[in-house]
Amino acid sequence: MNGKRSLKLMIVDDSNIMRRRIERSQQFEELQLVGTAGNGLEALELFKKTDPDVVTMDLTMPRMDGIECIGKLVALKPAVRILVISALADKATAVEAMEKGANGFLNKPFTDRQLNEAIAELMR
Amino acid sequence: MLYEQELKTFVEGTTNFFEVAAQQPATIGSPYLMEGSPAVHEYTGVINISGKREGVVYFTAPKAMLTVLLMKMQENDFSHETMRDLVGEVANTISGNARRDFGRDFVISVPSVLTGEKPDVPHKPGQRSFIIPINWRSHSAKLVVSLS
Numbered sequence: 001m002n003g004k005r006s007l008k009l010m011i012v013d014d015s016n017i018m019r020r021r022i023e024r025s026q027q028f029e030e031l032q033l034v035g036t037a038g039n040g041l042e043a044l045e046l047f048k049k050t051d052p053d054v055v056t057m058d059l060t061m062p063r064m065d066g067i068e069c070i071g072k073l074v075a076l077k078p079a080v081r082i083l084v085i086s087a088l089a090d091k092a093t094a095v096e097a098m099e100k101g102a103n104g105f106l107n108k109p110f111t112d113r114q115l116n117e118a119i120a121e122l123m124r
Numbered sequence: 125m126l127y128e129q130e131l132k133t134f135v136e137g138t139t140n141f142f143e144v145a146a147q148q149p150a151t152i153g154s155p156y157l158m159e160g161s162p163a164v165h166e167y168t169g170v171i172n173i174s175g176k177r178e179g180v181v182y183f184t185a186p187k188a189m190l191t192v193l194l195m196k197m198q199e200n201d202f203s204h205e206t207m208r209d210l211v212g213e214v215a216n217t218i219s220g221n222a223r224r225d226f227g228r229d230f231v232i233s234v235p236s237v238l239t240g241e242k243p244d245v246p247h248k249p250g251q252r253s254f255i256i257p258i259n260w261r262s263h264s265a266k267l268v269v270s271l272s
Contacts, residue, residue, distance in 0.1 A: 014234065015213045017199060017206060024198065060216060062234050087220025092228040108217045109145035 007123070010052035011036040012043040012069070013085070014061040018108075022056055022085065025112040026119055040064025040072075047073055052080065054122065057102065059086040059093065067093075067100055074101030083122045085110070130225070131155045131254055134181070134269050137221040141214060142260055146196045153257035155269075162245045162253065162268060165189075167207050168238040169215030170246065175231035179271035180246050181222075183215040189263035208237040218267060248272070 009031040013019050019036045034050040037043035039061040047055075055073060059066035066084065073080055083104040084097045094105045106118040135152050142150035168184040185193075190207050199206065212235030219232045238245065245268075247253065253270035 015209050015216075016201075017194075017197070017209050017213055020199070020201075021197065060220065060232060060234055087217040088228075088232075089221045089224035090226075090228045090230075093223070108220070109141050111144060 006030055006032050007053040008032055008034045008050060010034055010043065010046060010050065010055045012038075012040070012055060012061075012066070013058040014038050015058075018058065018085070022115065025115050027112075027116050028119060028123070031119075040066060040069030043069050044072055047076065051077070054119075055080060055082045056085050056119075057082050059084060059088050059097070067097060070097060070100040070102050081122050083118055085115075085118075130271075131256070131269065133222050133225040134218060134267060135256055137218040138256060138258060138267050140221065141217055142258075145214075145217070146193055146260065148196060148260070150258050150260035153259070155254045155256045158253040158255050158268065158270075162247065163266070164238070164241060164243060164245060165265060166239060166241060167211040168243060168245065169208075169211035169213070169235045170238060171215045171219040171235055172233040172246070173219070173230065173271060174233070176229040177226065177271045179248065179251060180268075181215060181219045181232075181270070182245065182268050183211055183218065183265065184268065185211060185214075185258075185265035186263060189260065189265055192261060192263065204239075208239065211235075212237050 011019050011022050035046045037046050041064045057066045082102045084102045085106045087108040089107050104122045164184040165186040170182040173179050216235050223230050256267040258265040
């Protein structure tokens with residue numbers, strides 16, 4: 001991806017605190033936040049309306065979890081870049097998320113630096 | 125039954141949470157067996173565990189501690205809803221991190237949150253619960269682990 005082009009960002013997490021934290025801490029001028037969602041179903045609706053290029057995705061959420069949502073987003077837009085941000089720290093879950101189409105995985109809790117490194121890697 | 129090594133997983137998860145999220149280490153005391161009714165603070169985030177283990181993990185903390193924690197996390201919203209969000213997120217993070225050792229069959233629920241000092245905390249009769257004391261700045265909180 002070209003780092004200078006404006007990219008649309010969607011943040012998905014069932015915690016308002018985490019959504020605000022990710023929005024506040026990410027330092028990429030080219031990322032334009034187009035919306036946030038609190039579960040997979042909301043994310044799917046928002047995705048169809050806003051067509052984001054980059055998504056941060058929690059996994060443990062009500063109504064539709066992140067793993068299922070990743071598969072649906074990638075089916076709609078194979079080029080979307082998805083960074084999973086989750087507390088689930090087992091390798092099998094990370095592998096499953098990547099197999100569904102995620103491009104990166106960051107464990108909670110995380111520092112601002114870790115978040116920005118993970119996003120930079122995602123957009124490389 | 126909960127083994128010493130398994131309790132260590134939760135102690136390490138709690139230590140890591142405060143070091144990274146709050147940017148200030150907490151003092152984590154030695155776990156001890158809970159006797160009688162669960163003692164909780166004003167806000168309690170509960171994670172139900174299913175799969176290869178069953179039970180609950182909950183993080184309970186006073187409002188004053190959560191307020192300072194939110195400040196350290198650069199939050200500006202200190203509403204009741206944000207306090208609820210925070211205790212749920214702490215419980216979720218520590219429980220989710222435990223899957224590093226327990227594996228993916230340690231299935232965690234989305235958090236439910238209880239408020240008040242005498243909430244109806246889920247507890248299976250006869251199941252032993254361990255309390256992990258947390259001291260952070262001038263505040264005290266607890267992580268309670270109750271698994272079969």
